[in-house]
Amino acid sequence: MSLKRNDREERKYHHGSLREALIKAARELIKEKGPAGFTFADAARSAGVSPAAPYRHFRDRDALMADVAREGFERFAAMLSTGWANGKPDPITAFHNIGRAYLAFARAEPAYYAAMFESGISADANPDLRSASERAFAVLRAAADQLVTLLPAAKRPPALMMSLHIWSMSHGIASLFGRGDAGRRPLPMSAEELLESEVLIYLQGLGFPSPR
Amino acid sequence: MSLKRNDREERKYHHGSLREALIKAARELIKEKGPAGFTFADAARSAGVSPAAPYRHFRDRDALMADVAREGFERFAAMLSTGWANGKPDPITAFHNIGRAYLAFARAEPAYYAAMFESGISADANPDLRSASERAFAVLRAAADQLVTLLPAAKRPPALMMSLHIWSMSHGIASLFGRGDAGRRPLPMSAEELLESEVLIYLQGLGFPSPR
């Protein structure tokens, strides 16, 4: 019906921050209709510009999606890092907090998460995206490095393997059960409880002392 | 350049099995370019018919995708069931075999797997798809039901929770590391080894005897 900016706030010929506006529009459209549910022209319309304008900022729709994903990985890394909190108050609690942070991100930012893991973009083709994704994984990896030092040296699992295990659990829970509405199975417990119990059992299997 | 069926094998006016041909074409296109990487018209062209022909068999592209997914879930259920093999030779070995079957399916049939889990179709909207997906999960559930009977009654975890844990591990590994080429991280071990070790540690955490 009306443009995004209404009559009082008439847009000037130059938008001023179209790049950011397009990324924001893409996030909202992904959130509403999934990673395949919007077009380049839709994003342009949401930002209130002509269909050709986005081409000044992104080569194509995939480039826009890749930038959404890159931004997502950066926020993701920050969120995981906050969850870990340098191993405070203690490494095992902090480790569970990473899992909670993982699910909280997937739940709070489904658009970012979908762009990062379900949009079909290839990280190899985009160095910035790749390094952002590696920075996020590095948080998990560093946490695992510290956790294994709690075990006697003879019983330590490889920290890289351990971080891949945790990542796969978190990602599995997040993609299958993590986000609100889409085709989900009725669960006997929340996704958070499911992941927490899974990680707990896993850590017990590695010989970590059970809490309590 | 040339139609799919060449001059010797001229196609008749009626294709004869267009529905199956379209599903097959969709699978090949998904395999090549991802679940968002083909159009209704592409599928028609691959099958060698006019762009309007698919509408006689599927309401729209999503309906075609849903049917690919439904067929995928049926084969998936059969493959998991074969892996479980009624708990032979013993339940724990058979349980690991389910995991191997899970990854083998994701690797051998990436198109089915993508249609099932990454195409953005909603199972609720499609009863056939939903029930096919439930039959597949039921295999995991039944295996967990039988496995927990190996533990003393006081230490038995809920079998439903356990099956959800295993599903999340398998799906996590499969989506992150399972399929050949796309944007994968270099791994210290194969996806199969990664999943097997993960499940092993998890089962140890539940108190199952470690093999050997």
Add this chain to the structure above:
DNA sequence: AAGCTCATGTTAACGGACTTTACATTAAAG
């Protein structure tokens, strides 16, 4: 066997999305 009927295909036409090219505007640099 002849003819009817309907599922299954094609052709044609319309609207919308993507993309490119040429042109317009304006912010910023000199």
Add this chain to the structure above:
DNA sequence: CTTTAATGTAAAGTCCGTTAACATGAGCTT
């Protein structure tokens, strides 16, 4: 102030999605 480059628009071509009208022929009835 003038120049220049970045940023946006307009217009046109191509392709896809969708629908409607028409064509074909496989199978049933008689």
